[in-house]
Amino acid sequence: MLPDGLLLKGMKHVASxxxxxxxxxxxxxxxxxxxxxxxxxxxxxxxxxLDSHPEYSELEAVKRFIFLASLVPNCxxxxxxxxxxxxxxxxKRGTKPWNSKRYC
Numbered sequence: 001m002l003p004d005g006l007l008l009k010g011m012k013h014v015a016s017x018x019x020x021x022x023x024x025x026x027x028x029x030x031x032x033x034x035x036x037x038x039x040x041x042x043x044x045x046x047x048x049x050l051d052s053h054p055e056y057s058e059l060e061a062v063k064r065f066i067f068l069a070s071l072v073p074n075c076x077x078x079x080x081x082x083x084x085x086x087x088x089x090x091x092k093r094g095t096k097p098w099n100s101k102r103y104c
Contacts, residue, residue, distance in 0.1 A: 007065075011071075021077050023078070025058055025082075038052060055083075058082070
């Protein structure tokens with residue numbers, strides 16, 4: 001996971017080159033804490049992967065990325081995929097700030 005300050009700096013540089021920033025949006029800090037908690041409980045089953053990647057870890061990261069992208073007007077921003085189907089509809093609806101052509 002890239003710290004927000006470094007991501008913002010990189011987005012400014014990419015914008016100056018006319019490029020596009022792609023991200024896989026998940027909050028790794030939240031996920032890693034859940035993984036550690038499950039390991040302490042002795043859980044190592046396949047369900048742990050799903051339980052350690054809750055929807056809110058992706059939703060938070062998506063919103064944070066969109067906010068950071070809004071700070072760099074010339075940076076084209078792309079989220080590689082969304083796993084949270086019921087929330088992705090709000091991004092597709094064209095609600096501000098997602099209706100900008102800068103967001104893919």
